[in-house]
Amino acid sequence: MSTAFSKKMQGVATKLLTKYGSTVSLVSAGSKVWNPTLGEYEWQPDTTLPLKAVPVPINIALVNGTTIQAGDMMVKADYSVMPKMEDKVDFNGSRWSIVGLERKQVNDDVVAWFIQVRK
Numbered sequence: 001m002s003t004a005f006s007k008k009m010q011g012v013a014t015k016l017l018t019k020y021g022s023t024v025s026l027v028s029a030g031s032k033v034w035n036p037t038l039g040e041y042e043w044q045p046d047t048t049l050p051l052k053a054v055p056v057p058i059n060i061a062l063v064n065g066t067t068i069q070a071g072d073m074m075v076k077a078d079y080s081v082m083p084k085m086e087d088k089v090d091f092n093g094s095r096w097s098i099v100g101l102e103r104k105q106v107n108d109d110v111v112a113w114f115i116q117v118r119k
Contacts, residue, residue: 006109013112014078017052024053026081027088027095048090053077055091058116068116072099075115082113089117 030044055075063070073096075089083089089096100116 001107002109003107006106006111009106009111010079010109014052014080017054017076017078017112021052021054022091024051024055024075024077025049025090026051026077026083027090028084029086029088049081051075051077051081051089053091053115055117067100069118072116072118075113075117077113077115079110079112082110083115089115094119 026049028047028049030046032041033044034040035042053075055073058068058072058074060070062068063072075091075096077083083098083101085098085101087098089098096117096119098115099118102114102116103110104112104114
């Protein structure tokens with residue numbers, strides 16, 4: 001159930017991520033589309049979306065060697081873009097793979113995404 005409070009929390013999260021965030025992009029792979037002229041499938045170009053986000057290192061005490069590995073980062077992003085596991089995240093001149101997604105929500109509204117990424 002969406003409430004005025006949850007909408008306000010979305011705004012607060014977005015404002016903080018915009019103020020303290022850095023340049024982060026979410027890259028969605030292009031899809032296969034049938035080209036009737038060539039008679040074959042073609043790959044569409046990747047879609048790059050800017051994120052209001054803050055990449056932070058994961059606490060070393062949480063590293064367990066399987067689900068969380070040394071060098072993993074957590075990208076804390078606003079609710080405006082819905083990431084998928086097959087997407088990539090670009091920041092600091094590197095492309096990172098998404099290995100975990102956690103939705104932070106108030107009531108039924110997503111306030112932020114915590115995206116675990118790995119090189």
